[in-house]
Amino acid sequence: MAQSKSSEARTGWLLISPPALVTLLLLAAPLATVLVYSVLTGSRGAVSLPFSAENYYNIFRSSDGNILDLIFSGEWGAIPAALTKAPYLLVAGRALFVALLVTLATVVLAYPIAYFVSFHVQPSKKALWLFLITIPFWTSYIIRVALWRTILGYDGIVDSSLMGLGLMDGQLNILSYGVTSIIITLAHAYAPFAVLPVFVSLEKVDRSLLEAGQDLGESKFRTFLRVTLPLSMPGVIAAVLIVFIPTVGDYVTPELIGGGKVPMISNFVEVELLKRRNFAMGSALAASAMIVVAVISLIFILMNRRFLGGRK
Amino acid sequence: MTFSPDRPTMIEFRDVHKYYGDYHALRGINGTIRAGEFFSLLGPSGCGKTTLLRTIAGFEGIDNGAVLIDGKDMAKVPANARPTNMVFQSYAIFPHMSVAENVGFGLRRDPRSRTEKAAAVEEALEMVGLKGYGARAAHALSGGQRQRVALARALILKPKVLLLDEPLSALDKKMREHMQVELIKLQRQVGITFILVTHDQEEALVMSDRIAVMFEGQIAQLADPETLYRRPNGRKVADFIGTMNFIPCQILSETGGRIEVEAKGLGRVMLDEDQVPPARGEGEPVVGLRPETLTMLYPGQEPQERAVAGRIDEVIYFGDMTYYDVFIGGTDVEVRLSMRNVPGRPVLDVGTEVQLAWSPSALVLFR
Numbered sequence: 001m002a003q004s005k006s007s008e009a010r011t012g013w014l015l016i017s018p019p020a021l022v023t024l025l026l027l028a029a030p031l032a033t034v035l036v037y038s039v040l041t042g043s044r045g046a047v048s049l050p051f052s053a054e055n056y057y058n059i060f061r062s063s064d065g066n067i068l069d070l071i072f073s074g075e076w077g078a079i080p081a082a083l084t085k086a087p088y089l090l091v092a093g094r095a096l097f098v099a100l101l102v103t104l105a106t107v108v109l110a111y112p113i114a115y116f117v118s119f120h121v122q123p124s125k126k127a128l129w130l131f132l133i134t135i136p137f138w139t140s141y142i143i144r145v146a147l148w149r150t151i152l153g154y155d156g157i158v159d160s161s162l163m164g165l166g167l168m169d170g171q172l173n174i175l176s177y178g179v180t181s182i183i184i185t186l187a188h189a190y191a192p193f194a195v196l197p198v199f200v201s202l203e204k205v206d207r208s209l210l211e212a213g214q215d216l217g218e219s220k221f222r223t224f225l226r227v228t229l230p231l232s233m234p235g236v237i238a239a240v241l242i243v244f245i246p247t248v249g250d251y252v253t254p255e256l257i258g259g260g261k262v263p264m265i266s267n268f269v270e271v272e273l274l275k276r277r278n279f280a281m282g283s284a285l286a287a288s289a290m291i292v293v294a295v296i297s298l299i300f301i302l303m304n305r306r307f308l309g310g311r312k
Numbered sequence: 313m314t315f316s317p318d319r320p321t322m323i324e325f326r327d328v329h330k331y332y333g334d335y336h337a338l339r340g341i342n343g344t345i346r347a348g349e350f351f352s353l354l355g356p357s358g359c360g361k362t363t364l365l366r367t368i369a370g371f372e373g374i375d376n377g378a379v380l381i382d383g384k385d386m387a388k389v390p391a392n393a394r395p396t397n398m399v400f401q402s403y404a405i406f407p408h409m410s411v412a413e414n415v416g417f418g419l420r421r422d423p424r425s426r427t428e429k430a431a432a433v434e435e436a437l438e439m440v441g442l443k444g445y446g447a448r449a450a451h452a453l454s455g456g457q458r459q460r461v462a463l464a465r466a467l468i469l470k471p472k473v474l475l476l477d478e479p480l481s482a483l484d485k486k487m488r489e490h491m492q493v494e495l496i497k498l499q500r501q502v503g504i505t506f507i508l509v510t511h512d513q514e515e516a517l518v519m520s521d522r523i524a525v526m527f528e529g530q531i532a533q534l535a536d537p538e539t540l541y542r543r544p545n546g547r548k549v550a551d552f553i554g555t556m557n558f559i560p561c562q563i564l565s566e567t568g569g570r571i572e573v574e575a576k577g578l579g580r581v582m583l584d585e586d587q588v589p590p591a592r593g594e595g596e597p598v599v600g601l602r603p604e605t606l607t608m609l610y611p612g613q614e615p616q617e618r619a620v621a622g623r624i625d626e627v628i629y630f631g632d633m634t635y636y637d638v639f640i641g642g643t644d645v646e647v648r649l650s651m652r653n654v655p656g657r658p659v660l661d662v663g664t665e666v667q668l669a670w671s672p673s674a675l676v677l678f679r
């Protein structure tokens with residue numbers, strides 16, 4: 001009995017070892033490299049010993065002096081002013097802010113779509129609807145971003161229609177407001193990803209629970225708030241993670257849409273690694289972004305636990 | 313049965329019709345359910361019991377007719393404003409809430425204070441035998457406990473009518489019989505009108521003050537259990553409730569309501585008016601005879617009324633009872649009879665020649 005189990009386990013290991021090796025080489029090795037580089041001393045085009053935390057320290061740099069120094073010396077009053085002059089912290093803050101806005105916009109857009117498909121589409125047509133929702137994926141992301149440029153840009157579709165209708169005199173040129181256009185583009189790109197987990201969690205809601213809610217005196221809307229919404233939270237949190245994690249590190253969109261005017265973390269990492277060729281600093285930035293995302297994701301996952309805790 | 317027939321009407325169905333697409337699910341339901349009554353909707357699966365119950369709760373609109381609760385037409389009253397509460401077949405316990413939160417779900421707009429509401433929840437839990445279970449997670453309960461939570465959750469709102477859709481069908485036999493008795497006691501205690509949907513005729517007979525037997529979207533007979541059992545108004549009802557022997561017969565004469573028939577194997581019998589239900593079915597006339605109205609005569613016993621000779625064809629032993637299938641009067645007509653197994657009365661073998669005592673007043677004519 002025990003023997004057959006261990007031989008089964010050996011077969012299992014044998015079966016997963018090729019993909020495990022590939023994963024190790026393609027994922028773990030670069031990750032480890034980044035982590036190691038981030039604590040080495042950097043110079044142009046090379047890294048060298050000794051180990052130091054200087055790169056991480058430098059992330060808090062500002063033109064009014066390092067913010068960590070201000071904190072440790074107790075100069076609290078100087079911190080707000082210094083924060084506005086700290087390039088890395090500013091861009092990190094902006095990236096988080098943009099990612100949160102994109103996540104919010106995406107989930108708020110996706111929830112009603114998922115709800116509609118789950119509750120108001122005939123069961124036989126649901127698969128077709130989900131298929132239609134994935135249509136945007138049929139075109140490459142770069143092409144979709146390029147399309148948004150023509151829609152939002154100077155004399156683009158938005159501007160020319162608004163002016164054609166006589167609603168506006170001048171060009172709106174939404175594209176020039178980097179953050180807005182980045183949020184619109186990313187939200188559109190990730191909405192289908194968010195629809196699916198929310199849809200799945202709504203499908204799992206026992207419909208007799210909704211009748212029970214009304215039977216016990218609540219309106220349809222109140223029943224939604226008290227029953228449907230909490231029961232679909234695992235899907236919502238999954239959607240949040242699916243959208244939030246890649247948007248924090250998104251590189252293409254700010255480059256193409258914001259015209260590089262509103263760089264995000266990844267763009268800074270690129271500058272450090274490829275232009276300044278400071279591999280150590282670039283690695284420290286990348287690692288910091290990863291840590292922040294990991295912490296925020298962990299919070300969401302713990303929240304999900306709580307919601308999942310109440311169910312079988 | 314403590315039920316008094318002069319109670320006021322709680323629910324009235326007036327020619328209720330319901331269609332699902334082309335399917336005619338309810339085909340002209342008429343009848344009344346009285347206040348404080350334990351009422352059952354009984355019928356085979358798919359006959360429309362759940363649909364009818366849902367028209368009372370307000371989950372199902374109707375295409376014709378009217379449903380009145382306490383004298384008010386419910387046509388424009390949504391489910392959440394009706395004075396009814398439901399115990400769902402699946403119990404529909406909210407899985408993301410504790411037992412106490414489930415039971416208190418309907419109290420949100422109740423003006424009482426938080427502590428008063430908590431006390432009401434505790435009281436409701438105590439009533440269904442779940443005292444002290446309030447803090448438990450609802451999803452961790454057993455089937456029987458979930459059902460009690462569903463009951464407490466509905467009863468705490470003091471509805472005029474409690475609707476129960478096959479509440480016992482998911483429980484095992486022992487638990488089911490236990491809950492039948494508990495439900496009867498609970499109904500006596502709270503005095504609320506209970507409407508129970510079931511396909512189990514025994515359950516309906518045990519629990520109900522009155523029963524509506526439904527077939528194919530119509531009420532075939534609405535009566536108290538004893539009338540249903542002793543005087544079913546048609547062959548289908550007779551067949552659905554308990555066991556009934558059907559014996560082919562010929563109608564010889566009709567005089568002023570009394571009918572004389574020649575029943576195969578039994579001979580000539582004169583039937584009174586009340587033994588001839590008005591409903592006319594299709595097919596040849598038959599007389600019906602319940603198994604327990606036939607008695608096997610042991611050597612030395614004399615029949616009180618009439619007797620017929622027979623030969624045992626099948627013996628079905630149940631422990632406390634034995635069922636015998638017997639060919640009667642030298643014909644191919646087979647009847648089933650049930651005998652209590654008392655000490656000193658041996659179980660007979662297949663092929664034994666026996667005498668069966670029967671009473672003409674136990675017969676019902678279906679024509």
Ligand SMILES: Nc1ncnc2c1ncn2[C@@H]1O[C@H](COP(=O)(O)OP(=O)(O)O)[C@@H](O)[C@H]1O
Nearest residue numbers: 332335337355356357358359360361362363364
């Ligand atoms: N939502 C529905 N759509 C279509 N047909 C239905 C629906 N609900 C019930 N029916 C049909 O109506 C008939 C009666 O159903 P129901 O009232 O659930 O029967 P019962 O509870 O007596 O078993 C069944 O034939 C069933 O298939």
Ligand SMILES: [Mg+2]
Nearest residue numbers: 361362363478
């Ligand atoms: Mg049913």
